[in-house]
Amino acid sequence: MKGAYWTTREYVFAAMTSVALLVVASVVIPVTLPLRIPGLANAVNAFFASIFIVIGLVRLRRPGSLLLITGLYSLICLVAASPVVFGFVLGGGAVSELICSGLFRGYRGTRAPLVGTVLYEMAMFPFAMLLSFFFLPERYGKIAPWIFVVAEIAIFATSLAGGLIGLKLAKELARAGKLDLGLSVR
């Protein structure tokens, strides 16, 4: 029997992390979406989502971990939320995984998970805008470029803050014996 790349434990953890992302989005998005400020929903959601993604990456560590988490998340969004959400979540996940796999070859330590998470949140927004422009050109065609830049800066700031909190929490989990940070391996 050919051994699988991911173990059952890793698949289950990635699935539960994706469920946590979906739960967070289901609480945050309905509150921020009616305000109609471009990037606001992404920036607020990025703060909470980054906490879980960083912990997920610290736990999984292998190359492809970010794609596994975001791939599962996007698939459940396809059938439970929207094909548009599927597109930008998977697009952001694939781009950031490609960059992080090239740069770090996995998610060992604390820097790679943090960079991966921030890249994912920032990469998702252009995909979201692109798909929104495709479906609603009369609304999204009018957005000035500086708004896009401000939104990306806000997403960077909130995802970085969320990621740092995620790392702090990962250390608490390591102290509680729930998570191995893997720092001794390096």
Place this chain on the structure above:
Amino acid sequence: MMQRIAGTPARFLHGLHPLTKVILGCGIGIYALFLKNPHALAILLFFVVGVVASLRPRLSLPRVVALLSVLLAFAAANFLVAQDPAHAVTYTLRLVVFLLAIPLFSLTTSASDLAAFLSRLPVPPGVMVSLLLMWRFFPTLAEEVRRLRLFVHLWGKSWPLTKRIYRGLVVPLVFYVFDYSERLTLALELRGFSPGLARSCRQFPAFRLRDGLMLTAVVCLMGLCGVLEWARR
């Protein structure tokens, strides 16, 4: 995501093939994004509300009030931005159709139906089981979050906002994720699951006459909406 509770009668939609429901939900949701005519959107909304109502969902008054408040806020924001009532109505109708159409699949498909459907597709067993776990445990984790919010609301009123969010919601939720992951891994391994082995399934969902009827009805409805949208310009 709510599946049919054991003992409750199955509705028409529960018997449809999962792929039919995915096509319907995504098709109507995306089609609504292209429509700008409020009448066309109203017809689509009428159909989707009828379909959802046929499931007889249990709605509490606070939930309905919260939903209507969000929609009113959305409509008001659109009106303030565009200063055009037709624009506000169109965008609000489009949002409601979009929000109601997509979850038709999740509202009417059980984990076992999803497993049977996925086992026909070339999906790796690990990904398939992960999707099933997400399907099954989203309501559980959402319920845990609701309880955490209730707890923070009752006991954490004196806490600062950051502590409410971090210690009251985020930390317990992360611990829930770890706890559920450990228990589920153990349960799967005890049942002999391995990501390298293909799952077997005896009962595959089949396309029936009702699938064809439903798809035909929706295509006709979309055609009617299309005539209202594009032929009368």
